[in-house]
């Protein structure tokens with residue numbers, strides 16, 4: 001039998017291969033404090049690939065595309081596993097989309113998107129390291145400038 | 150094939166080298182023909198939320214010289230925007246009254262926002278510290294005309310490089326032409342880091358310096374900008390900086406320059422260029438300001454599609 005790092009859930013989502021230091025940020029994106037069912041968070045687990053990784057398991061929840069897009073910005077190596085009846089029924093890597101709408105705030109205080117009621121829009125100019133260019137003011141943000149909405 | 154028909158002119162980043170050259174070539178033709186009635190019956194809405202004289206008047210003059218008419222405002226205090234109407238609502242309404250919009254606004258990205266909500270073409274006449282693409286076209290046109298080429302020039306940018314949007318657009322455009330660039334400014338007014346990184350990504354040779362000493366003899370062009378007193382918290386700092394960045398005939402003779410150096414300035418100047426320069430062969434800034442009309446005529450005619 002396979003031994004799991006963090007114990008099993010019956011149905012839900014597992015976000016694996018999170019860069020360990022970003023685990024709590026991912027937990028924040030997923031708003032775990034509002035979950036009703038079991039939530040398990042693991043940090044500094046050994047990973048062949050990342051050295052140290054984080055895992056988040058959320059019982060009863062299937063995570064949606066918008067959340068996946070946000071996670072991709074913070075933890076570009078993460079894998080999402082959908083669990084049904086204790087089995088992994090679906091597995092995919094998060095992917096940064098070409099355009100990010102309504103997820104990230106523009107860091108330029110003089111940008112029109114921070115003064116008018118419009119959805120923010122950023123073009124991904126580089127995925128690794130992540131660099132985003134505001135559709136409106138054209139300023140380019142690095143990962144340290146990213147503030148999620 | 151290059152086509153500008155119904156395109157927005159928002160950022161110099163949206164144009165490739167061939168497209169830049171197309172407009173410069175058209176501007177040359179426009180300069181040779183003073184009047185043409187190709188835009189008869191067309192209406193330009195000139196929306197200036199921020200003050201401007203040269204850009205606004207040269208657009209209006211260009212439109213009228215091509216036979217078109219102009220509506221609009223030069224300050225937003227007298228419009229319903231002052232009553233709280235949003236920029237998107239305003240341009241949606243004004244779109245119904247015109248064939249093309251020219252917009253200057255203090256917020257960065259405002260022209261892109263306007264272009265996203267209306268169908269008529271939008272020309273950005275300056276959005277905060279971001280872009281001013283038609284100024285870049287006329288700067289390129291002036292360099293081309295006075296140097297005979299845009300290829301492989303060594304250009305020094307002097308003064309306020311941090312807030313100067315004309316510099317940010319121009320360096321991007323010049324990166325297509327193999328320019329080598331020297332950025333000469335006080336440390337507090339250096340080029341924005343993302344701008345420099347972008348140039349390095351585009352393999353541009355660029356250097357940062359605090360004065361013209363030692364590099365002045367290499368320069369084919371000096372692009373001078375105004376240093377604003379408001380940018381300095383300490384007036385003593387401002388006074389120090391002011392002297393170093395003030396160009397005069399004697400100063401240039403002392404530090405040494407190329408005989409065919411050309412000095413550009415987007416104007417208005419305060420005292421960063423001494424009047425002793427005005428009558429020299431080096432000064433091309435008044436000429437540059439006059440180039441606003443043929444360049445804007447070229448852009449209007451190309452965007453309104455009357456030349457195809």
Ligand SMILES: Nc1ncnc2c1ncn2[C@@H]1O[C@H](COP(=O)(O)OP(=O)(O)OP(=O)(O)O)[C@@H](O)[C@H]1O
Pocket residue numbers: 004005006007008009010014016055057079081083085086087088091
């Ligand atoms: N029923 C379950 N409850 C909770 N977590 C589970 C369950 N089944 C699998 N997992 C977790 O989901 C992740 C993916 O499981 P899988 O069995 O596919 O492992 P793997 O082969 O190591 O996958 P990968 O190649 O993505 O690392 C692992 O972190 C695993 O611990």
Ligand SMILES: [Mg+2]
Pocket residue numbers: none
């Ligand atoms: Mg594994």
Ligand SMILES: [Zn+2]
Pocket residue numbers: 106107108111112113134135136137138139258
């Ligand atoms: Zn922005």
